[in-house]
Amino acid sequence: MLEEIFRDQWARVFAALVSYSGDIDVAEEAAQEAFVIAAERWGRDGLPDNPGAWLVVTARNRAIDRLRRDRTHADKLRRLDRPEPSEEVAMNETSIPDERLELFFMCCHPALAAEAQVALTLRALGGLSTPEIARAFLVSEETMKRRLSRARTKIRAAGIPFAIPREDRLPARLGAVFAVLYLIFNQGYGDGRADLTAEAIRLARILLDLMPGEPEPAGLLALMLLHDSRRAARVRDGEIVVLHEQDRALWDTAQLEEGQALLDRALALGARGAYTVQAAIAALQAEERIDWPAVAALYDRLRELTGSAVVELNRAVAIAEVEGPRAALAIVDALPLDGYRYFHSTRAELLRRLDDTEGARAAYERALALATTEAERRFLNRRLDQL
Amino acid sequence: MRYALLINERPEAYEGLSADERAAISAEYTTLMKDERMLGGERLQPAETATTVRVQDGEMLVTDGPFADTKEIFGGFYIVEAGDLDEALELAARIPATRLGGSVEVRPLVEL
Numbered sequence: 001m002l003e004e005i006f007r008d009q010w011a012r013v014f015a016a017l018v019s020y021s022g023d024i025d026v027a028e029e030a031a032q033e034a035f036v037i038a039a040e041r042w043g044r045d046g047l048p049d050n051p052g053a054w055l056v057v058t059a060r061n062r063a064i065d066r067l068r069r070d071r072t073h074a075d076k077l078r079r080l081d082r083p084e085p086s087e088e089v090a091m092n093e094t095s096i097p098d099e100r101l102e103l104f105f106m107c108c109h110p111a112l113a114a115e116a117q118v119a120l121t122l123r124a125l126g127g128l129s130t131p132e133i134a135r136a137f138l139v140s141e142e143t144m145k146r147r148l149s150r151a152r153t154k155i156r157a158a159g160i161p162f163a164i165p166r167e168d169r170l171p172a173r174l175g176a177v178f179a180v181l182y183l184i185f186n187q188g189y190g191d192g193r194a195d196l197t198a199e200a201i202r203l204a205r206i207l208l209d210l211m212p213g214e215p216e217p218a219g220l221l222a223l224m225l226l227h228d229s230r231r232a233a234r235v236r237d238g239e240i241v242v243l244h245e246q247d248r249a250l251w252d253t254a255q256l257e258e259g260q261a262l263l264d265r266a267l268a269l270g271a272r273g274a275y276t277v278q279a280a281i282a283a284l285q286a287e288e289r290i291d292w293p294a295v296a297a298l299y300d301r302l303r304e305l306t307g308s309a310v311v312e313l314n315r316a317v318a319i320a321e322v323e324g325p326r327a328a329l330a331i332v333d334a335l336p337l338d339g340y341r342y343f344h345s346t347r348a349e350l351l352r353r354l355d356d357t358e359g360a361r362a363a364y365e366r367a368l369a370l371a372t373t374e375a376e377r378r379f380l381n382r383r384l385d386q387l
Numbered sequence: 388m389r390y391a392l393l394i395n396e397r398p399e400a401y402e403g404l405s406a407d408e409r410a411a412i413s414a415e416y417t418t419l420m421k422d423e424r425m426l427g428g429e430r431l432q433p434a435e436t437a438t439t440v441r442v443q444d445g446e447m448l449v450t451d452g453p454f455a456d457t458k459e460i461f462g463g464f465y466i467v468e469a470g471d472l473d474e475a476l477e478l479a480a481r482i483p484a485t486r487l488g489g490s491v492e493v494r495p496l497v498e499l
Contacts, residue, residue: 111472158495159388161471169473 002042005051006035010127011206013055015099018106018162021063024124024152030066034059053096099162100125101210106155106162108177116151117180119144125206126199136196137187177207178220178275185224191373192235197228215269218262219276225259226282228252239378243285256286274305292321309335313346325353341370345380357387389426389496390467390475395459397488398434412483419465419481424474428465459489466496 013034017027034055048054107120118137122128128136134144154160165173181204188196204221211217233250234241241247263283266276281298284291299315302308313335320328329350337343348363361384368380401409419425434453441448453460462484469475472493479491 109472111476158493159390159469159471159475161473163471163473165473 007127009052009055011100011125012052013059014124015103016056017059017063019099020060024155026063026066030059030063033062056096100206101164102162104177105165105173106160108180109160110176111160112151116147118183119148120151121180125203189227200224215266215271216273216275218266219271219279222259222262222266223275223279223282225255226279229255235375238375240375274302277302292318296322309337313343320350325350341367361387388469390469391494391496392465392467392479393492394463394482394484395490396462396484398460400487415483424467424469426466426468430463434460
């Protein structure tokens with residue numbers, strides 16, 4: 001119960017404190033102290049009327065104490081010397097602005113390395129601890145600690161703003177936020193770790209909440225939900241199960257329906273971006289009878305948006321259903337993806353359908369050599385056995 | 388905050404440009420210099436005019452030029468006053484070298 005409230009409130013309290021103190025380290029320390037005090041006091045006296053406001057006010061007082069103690073922060077002290085809002089006003093929910101959107105843009109600023117953007121977002125907006133993030137991204141705690149600390153130093157020293165970007169810069173900057181959230185999702189989805197996909201979905205919900213008029217956040221959340229709805233059916237006995245062999249009874253209908261509704265909302269808002277297109281593809285693939293020409297057309301659109309060879313590979317899979325394996329193979333063979341495992345498994349599947357057993361075997365073996373998870377290896381081994 | 392905008396140019400960036408094109412680029416640099424956020428800046432002579440000094444075991448080692456196999460050569464710098472990194476990046480993006488195959492490194496100055 002407390003834990004849930006803490007998780008929900010962490011990003012708001014942290015964002016409020018970054019805004020107030022202008023210092024991400026002071027903000028984190030103060031927020032942490034406020035949560036410790038809350039755990040102690042609320043456990044004894046029960047919840048205050050407005051837990052969020054209580055936490056912000058308490059954290060703010062801790063920040064002031066810390067900055068007063070620390071005389072080297074003279075300039076920040078000056079900033080804090082503005083008149084204090086009275087406790088009563090501050091405790092009023094509506095008077096506490098929600099600064100999480102600024103936090104998203106600060107954490108995902110393109111001047112930070114991609115892995116630092118991911119780590120900061122999970123720490124600042126997800127409230128995950130450094131060891132949790134380290135485990136999620138398979139690096140040592142020490143490495144993650146260094147990464148976070150370097151990022152915090154850069155934010156302060158380079159003057160990375162805690163602000164919503166100017167209108168003309170917004171699309172590009174929002175793209176970085178989407179990329180980070182989708183990276184977190186994919187890391188969890190690829191390894192079958194529900195905690196990370198759930199976290200990415202939670203963060204995408206916050207983003208959508210903060211930008212209800214922007215179309216693409218709805219598309220991104222739709223995409224995550226549509227993929228995640230199939231999670232339980234994706235692996236059976238430790239082996240990857242391809243879409244058309246999945247047990248639909250295992251799909252999460254509620255997630256699927258929410259994803260579809262969000263996709264409709266994104267399209268109604270005029271979304272035409274890469275995440276919405278991918279969500280549209282995922283929605284089509286959830287249908288009992290898949291409209292392959294429509295899927296191929298959407299991949300065509302996605303290729304225009306991304307210029308990606310991997311997208312072209314996926315388009316070839318749809319083309320195989322529409323025009324047959326030979327047309328698909330012609331597309332695949334022209335792609336510069338020799339180091340990519342799905343390139344070889346796709347080729348293998350097409351060759352198998354063309355009755356080129358030897359070619360298929362060689363391609364499956366190449367894919368097997370590049371496979372990264374045990375579930376993939378099992379899948380490929382079974383395919384090899386079936387040739 | 389103060390930032391240094393360190394301009395790295397592609398050495399042959401100006402080759403093949405007409406006199407008019409060169410004049411247009413010079414005008415852009417002049418406009419930039421007039422921006423009130425510009426605290427100062429200098430353009431360097433070409434890399435061939437440079438001399439590099441090292442000290443090894445107390446002995447001064449002087450060599451001709453920088454080791455100029457790099458695609459970009461440090462060509463000059465600005466010092467600017469900007470509210471935050473985004474503002475500094477915006478000024479940096481207005482430097483013509485960024486369009487001509489070069490790049491600008493944006494570094495905050497140490498404030499004492």
